[in-house]
Amino acid sequence: MTLLHDESLTAEELTVWRMLQRAQMRVTRHLEAELFVAHDLALASYDVLLQLAEAPERRLRMNDLAGRVLLSRSGLTRLIDRLQRDGLVVREACASDARGLYAVLTDPGAARLAQATPTYLRGIRSQFLDLLAPGEIEQVRVMLAKLAALDLTDAP
Amino acid sequence: MTLLHDESLTAEELTVWRMLQRAQMRVTRHLEAELFVAHDLALASYDVLLQLAEAPERRLRMNDLAGRVLLSRSGLTRLIDRLQRDGLVVREACASDARGLYAVLTDPGAARLAQATPTYLRGIRSQFLDLLAPGEIEQVRVMLAKLAALDLTDAP
DNA sequence: GCTGTTTAGGTGTCCGTGCAACGTTCTAAG
């Protein structure tokens, strides 16, 4: 602990950060593994399908989608390639902007999402929500809202 | 909670999980980027150096270290390769077990860690801790402790 | 002693991702 001056960060604060890293990693890996073995779906793929399912007309512009799933645009291009190859998503041209493409959820994609969702939710429950008291979940929500507020000023 | 089906997480609960994902990702990327531009260190590299610095005699067995930095053993092998190439770490044989290797922090490694640490701490502060009230940090710590408790039953 | 099993670590290979560069299209200034 000699490395970490008290004036900068207390040991407790640093511990909190490291615990957060570990907890998030653990839950993510657990979720990813379960989704993969049960439905052959990577977590990023699930997120894409979910975002599309929630979007109006089951479609989103590539750029927009990339922002929502925390993936670079190039990363999303490849991911959509795979999903399209598997028939879960199709690309459609945008009428109002010839540069634009929509990623559109197909019926098989929606079905696959529906299959996988129970696994996903069960994972979040068992690895995360069930371990916290209801009041704590609310606390977390409030705190995360503060962190999320930075996103706006952060990514102009 | 259990009276509900798997499908029925409340919107709030699901939102909390997604916000957590985003927040963690945002902070991690910010930290990684700053460490990289300022000290040419990946976050994983920083973690390794930090773990070694805190370990007795600045050394840890490869296997042990892999667990602490949430990296697969093969991933750690490559990472230590790089760090060793850069002179920040050396491998040393283990006297009591001829199979074993220690990763040992060198003086240049410790110096590099010391240089990078202010950046690291500043990042955690600005992106995470400063956004929460002191009481909230304690709340988070308590919750994370619950999540971390699962690690034991999870990875025997 | 031998022999099968387990553990430590490294290697071959594949896959996913980010960055930088590119072509295309839209938009604004002249």
Added chain:
DNA sequence: CTTAGAACGTTGCACGGACACCTAAACAGC
């Protein structure tokens, strides 16, 4: 209309990481 610049999406490339497999050493039982 023309042209400079920005925005959208894709591609070449390199890197980091995981998985499966491999060797060497330790340990178990006989």
